[in-house]
Amino acid sequence: MAKSTPTPVYDDQGRELIVKVENLQKYFGRNHVLKGIDLEVFKGEVVVLIGPSGSGKSTFLRCLNFLEDPTTGEIGIGGVHVTCGSHGGTFKKDVHQIRMKCGMVFQEFNLFPHMDATENVTEGPILVKGEKKAAAIEKAHELLRKVGLGERMDFFPSQLSGGQKQRVAIARAMAMDPVLMLFDEPTSALDPELIGEVLKVMKDLASQGMTMIVVSHEMGFSRDVADRVVYMDDGYFIEQGPPSEVFFHPKDDRTKRFLRHILPEKEPEHAKELGILEVDQELPAPDGPPAGSDASDDLAPDGRRVPLQGPAGAALNEDNLADTAIPEVPLSNGPMGETPLPPGDERL
Amino acid sequence: MHRRAGFASIGLFAALLALVLTALAPVALASGEASPSPSASFQAPQGTPVVLGVIPDPSGARTKWSGDQININLNLNGADLDPAASILTVDGEEIVLSTPASMIELSPGNPTLLMKWNEPVFAEGDFMFDVALFDTNGQPLQVYDERDGKTADTYSWEFKSEGEATGGSLINTEVMRKWFWYIAAGAIVTVELTVISIVLACIFALLGSLGRLSKKMTFKQAWDRYQSKEYMFRMVLGRIPYWVATFYTSLFRGTPLLLQIIVIYQGVPEFIKAFGLPDTYNPPAFWSGVAALSLNYGAYLTEVFRAGIQAVPKGQNEAAWAIGLSGWQTQRRVVLPQAFKIVIPAVGNDFIALIKDTSLVSVITVEELLRRAQLAGASSLNNFSTLLVAAAFYWALTIFFSFWQAKLETRMARDKAREKEKGKK
Secondary structure (H helix, E strand, O other), X not given: OOOOOOOOOEOOOOOEEEEEEEEEEEEEOOEEEEEEEEEEEEOOOEEEEEOOOOOOHHHHHHHHOOOXXXXXXXXXXXXXXXXXXXXXXXXXXXXXXXHHHEEEEOOOOOOOOOOOHXXXXXXXXXXXXXXXXXXXXXXXXXXXXXXXXXXXOOOOHHHOOHHHHHHHHHHHHHOOOOOEEEEEOXXXXXXXXXXXXXXXXXXXXXXXXXXXXXXXXXXXXXXXXXXXEEEEEOOEEEEEEOHHHHHHOOOOXXXXXXXXXXXXXOOHHHHHHHOOOOOXXXXXXXXXXXXXXXXXXXXXXXOOOOOOOOOOOOOOOHHHHOOOOOOOOOOOOOOOOOOOOOOOOOOO | OHHHHHHHHHHHHHHHHHHHHHHHHHHHHHHHHHOOOOOOOOOOOOOOOOEEEEOOOOOOOOOOOOOXXXXXXXXXXXXXXXXXXXXXXXXXXXXXXXXXXXXXXXXXXXXXXXXXXXXXXXXXXXXXXEEEEEEOOOOXXXXXXXXXXXXXXXXXXXXXXXXXXXXXXXXXXXXXXXXXXXXXXXXXXXXXXXXXXXXXXXHHHHHHHHHHOOOOOOHHHHHHHHOOHHHHHHHHHHHHHHHHHHHHHXXXXXXXXXXXXXXXXHHHHHHHHHOOOOXXXXXXXXXXXXXXXXXXXXXXXXXXXXHXXXXXXXXHHHHHHHOOOOHHHHHXXXXXXXXXXXXXXXXXXXXXXXXXXXXHHHHHOOOOHHHHXXXXXXXXXXXXXXXXXXXXXXXXXXXHHHHHHHHHHHHXXXXXXXXXXXXXX
């Protein structure tokens, strides 16, 4: 009834509510991965999820378009509402509706290797939306030009570099005219010199007002583009706020510890600018949802990295054993997105 | 090197094919001759009491007879010769029959049947004997002679023997040449069996593998997840393809192919009769063979296809779902095209193996290579020579198809390499 024609909800700036997640929980067997997550995202917002491996970032993202079946909770995206844990025809139809409203970009690109770039992009519109082939190809070409692949529209994925593949993947997701774009570590599988081109496309998307949820440790990108940064750990949203708050004035100990981990030794000045490099000793790992205590007094004037013991309080399970190490992502000072960037400086 | 082998195989096969095609007409003639134990029966005009025929061919056209017996066919207007009512003599000696019979075998190796022939019958020379029938009172019965269309007391038969025929030397090129076309026609049947069976096997394998992969979670997991009887009921229905596919692969991989061939050929008519359908139904041997071969190979290929589908990265499914493709669209457009590429080498392998396994259907009288070689061997008395011809055909077919299989695979590899090169520039 009201499902199909919901009353739009707006925030104080008049932006439409695109994503509403209530008490989302996910178990893998007995392993409790998401422990009750609430999230509201308004139109045009860019939300960046950070957090250690196994904290549930990717799982949360994949739950949003039901690549993982959430155990319980409510998910509403673009006016389609689904109660998780149900089944049957209506559930399937709603999930399909949500998937059509979400574009998703994967860490491993997942392009269809037996189709060229254009076919990859037109597959969804033709099969799912029933668009005319000629119109779909026209639109695909336009999208591919937009992501800077006007020259390679008939190339097969095996003929493209990682960065080019990821840009095709973004075009493929955009071809379905999504209201929300989900990025699952889109640059983690890329060679460092290829990361910049993908981030630039994402930045362009954001500047055009696309609503985005991004799992990424590209701190420069987050700082420049994100409206909100969410630190996630042990299946909870520990802390969220504008990047200036979360990066420069983290409140929770675990956030501080995490940020300290992912800062490279090589950039102590920037780290100092962020005000989190004076940490020396292990901070006590609090349990449960955000504690909010300010432990900056405990920080010592030393830039040494603390060996990673595993995410605080997070049980390592089969799903995250493969990548227990947090990717060491350099945090650089350079502005993001100006092209062309010198190699090595493209990634921010 | 590779290329030369390829040309040689193409040339060889083209030659075989041409020979086989031109041989199709003579085949009919050859197959009439091939029957190893020919028999003739003589139709009598209406009302004649006793009709009697004798083989070997009494016309004398075939004088080089090497069979070890003579068959006398009796046609007593549809009834058997009853030993209690009539007595059969050959050259005046009574043939003692213990049961009613319509065909009497006179064997030189069995002197109780014909005492006077206790030495090899058909040594070189002229032979003649008279066959006669008497009733229990010793009165002769009228015997119909087809050759002159008259009835008489006795049936006289004479023929000239050129002596005992043999198959000649172990490898007899004359025999090989004589029976080459006859066996070559069997090669066509073999190829037909192979191609039709592998196509059907792939269809069975596709359905079987999708069935095998349709199980997503256990019943316990589903119950823990949804706690819904309605869901469980639908899940039981949805599990049927999995059960069917599992039963199918288990059964056909767990029993011998030869047994499957025989059971399908002989069991299907019984099955049909059991359901009250016309009991005159006889299954065509060829299609029974195709059914057995394709079901058996389909079971093996099911596992190959299943592995191929599972070898497609899970991310491909997820990417397809993420752009809104349904489950079936995902399979059809994304997973299966990639899976097919993965399984091509394995299917090629099974195709080569199937060429040779088709020989098993010779046991249900399908006249493919082996069966024809056996028939020709029986007729020519030189099994070894004709079987060698069949072996050569199998080998040639295998080389030919292996060549194309290798070519297909190298081409796939080359395409990949070329794509990579193009991507680099």
